[in-house]
Every structure is written in structure tokens, then in C-alpha cells.
């Protein structure tokens with residue numbers, strides 16, 4: 001049997017429960033992964049609340065990204081064997097807040113040696129989102145990148161990825177995240193009123209790319225600082241970004257492999273600041289729901 005943290009109907013935290021179900025069988029092209037860590041994302045809350053539509057088969061296990069050890073290999077899978085340490089997004093319909101999860105082999109990657117399972121679990125969703133946002137408009141060496149929401153799960157990785165890409169980075173976050181933002185190599189600017197003026201002080205000629213993880217008015221306040229509006233990219237508020245002349249995230253299928261290599265080389269270090277046992281997955285989700293995440297939150301079975 002496998003423990004799975006599920007939601008039973010669309011709604012709030014009252015719809016969540018830990019259930020025991022049979023261990024899933026890997027289908028063609030799939031890996032059965034014994035989960036060691038699963039990243040918690042705002043998308044888990046959006047799914048539970050029905051914001052991704054209301055046509056899912058329920059109950060459904062939460063958790064979109066995992067790391068773990070291959071426990072079984074489905075038909076037509078090449079290149080993976082039982083015992084391999086891997087990471088990846090969960091297969092459609094599945095969930096990662098569980099003892100076991102299904103991952104499509106073609107979307108998986110080997111966990112680099114020396115990288116913890118907790119850190120590896122941040123790569124498939126939060127990490128690739130950060131990678132895409134930083135690179136989708138063509139980052140060039142020496143450019144200035146402004147990250148709004150720089151202390152959160154995606155934001156701190158965006159700062160690190162932009163730094164690794166040769167950019168000068170300015171990160172906007174609240175005071176409590178200053179140390180984390182600065183540890184990425186970014187210059188920290190406090191969020192709220194005055195953020196735009198502070199960024200202007202650091203980059204009088206404007207910024208070459210605005211990576212947004214907050215949206216709404218904070219995004220509108222910073223948008224005039226970008227030298228070209230098509231270099232506003234957002235994972236949080238595509239509607240506002242588009243209205244400003246920018247865009248939402250554009251997924252690059254190579255992002256996962258590139259990022260895994262960067263984490264393996266030590267060029268990027270995901271910051272996991274909160275680890276919850278599976279029985280307390282609800283507390284992990286509640287912490288992320290407060291919207292002021294610091295680094296990344298993960299659940300471990």
C-alpha cells in the first residue's frame with residue numbers, strides 16, 4: 001500500500017486527507033518512483049481549488065514534482081533501472097505527496113550525486129519555470145535582470161540561474177528574505193512602495209529583463225523600468241504581463257536537463273527552507289498558501 005495526500009473535491013484545505021491506496025503500476029513509458037521528496041507549489045492550491053478546471057478524476061493526489069528512487073519500470077522504458085535516483089514532474093493525473101508516484105521516463109532525469117533529494121525535488125516544476133523565464137527571451141551576458149518575488153521558490157532560483165547566465169541581478173523581496181536573495185548573488189531591494197525608485201537607483205539605464213513571480217500592482221509598478229516591454233515575463237500573472245507587452249512562461253523541453261546539469265555542477269543551489277513529513281503535507285500547503293514562501297518548501301514521506 002502507499003500513503004497519498006489527496007483532495008477529495010474542489011475547495012479549501014478541508015478537502016484534503018491522507019489515504020492509503022494500492023501502489024500504482026507503471027504504465028508504458030512510466031517509472032514507479034519511491035518518493036524521497038516532493039516540491040510544494042502554489043499550483044497544488046490552484047488545482048485543489050479548481051482553478052485548473054474541474055474535470056479531474058477525484059480524489060487526486062497533490063504534488064507536481066518529485067525526486068526518489070526507481071522502484072519499478074514500465075513497458076517500453078529504456079535507460080532506467082530499479083534503484084536509480086531520479087527526479088521529474090509527476091505523470092498526468094498522478095501526485096507526488098505520496099510514498100510512490102509515477103513519472104514519465106522521457107520527462108525524468110537522473111539525480112546528480114551529491115545533490116540531496118530535497119534539493120532535487122525543486123527542479124522539475126519550480127526550477128524549470130525559473131529557467132524558462134530567465135532564458136525564453138534570450139538572456140545575454142552582462143544584461144541586468146530584475147526578479148520580482150526573488151525570495152520565493154521560483155524567484156530565488158531565477159536569481160541564481162540569471163547569475164549563472166552572466167547577468168547582473170536585482171531581486172525584489174521583503175526584508176526577511178534579504179539574506180536569501182543576496183546569497184544568490186543578487187542585489188536586494190525591499191518590496192512595496194519605493195521598490196521602483198530603489199531599482200532605478202541601482203540601474204539608471206533600466207533593466208533588460210523583468211521576471212515576475214507576483215503579478216498585479218507590484219508588477220505594474222516595476223514594468224516601466226524594462227527597456228523593452230516584450231522582456232516582461234511572468235509565471236504568476238500572464239494576463240497583466242501580456243497587457244503590459246510581455247508574456248507568460250514559454251516551456252523549453254530542454255530546460256530540465258540543462259538545469260539538472262547546472263545543479264550537478266554546483267552552479268545553482270536550490271534553497272530548501274522548510275521540510276514537512278507527508279503526514280503534515282496540509283501544513284506545508286497552508287504555509288505556501290500564505291504567499292510569502294522563503295526558498296522552497298518540500299514534503300518527505
Ligand SMILES: NC(=O)c1ccc[n+]([C@@H]2O[C@H](COP(=O)([O-])OP(=O)(O)OC[C@H]3O[C@@H](n4cnc5c(N)ncnc54)[C@H](OP(=O)(O)O)[C@@H]3O)[C@@H](O)[C@H]2O)c1
Pocket residue numbers: 041042043125126129148149150151152153154155172173174175177191192213214218235236237249288291292293294295
Ligand atoms: N506557470 C508555471 O509553470 C509556474 C511554475 C511555478 C510557479 N508558478 C507561479 O509562480 C508564482 C510564484 O511561485 P513560487 O513557487 O515562487 O511562490 P512562493 O514561493 O510563494 O513565492 C512567492 C513570493 O512572492 C512574494 N510576494 C507576495 N506578495 C508580494 C507583493 N505584494 N509584493 C512583492 N512580493 C510579493 C513573496 O515574497 P515576500 O514574502 O517577500 O513578499 C514570496 O516569496 C505563483 O503564482 C505560481 O503559481 C508558475
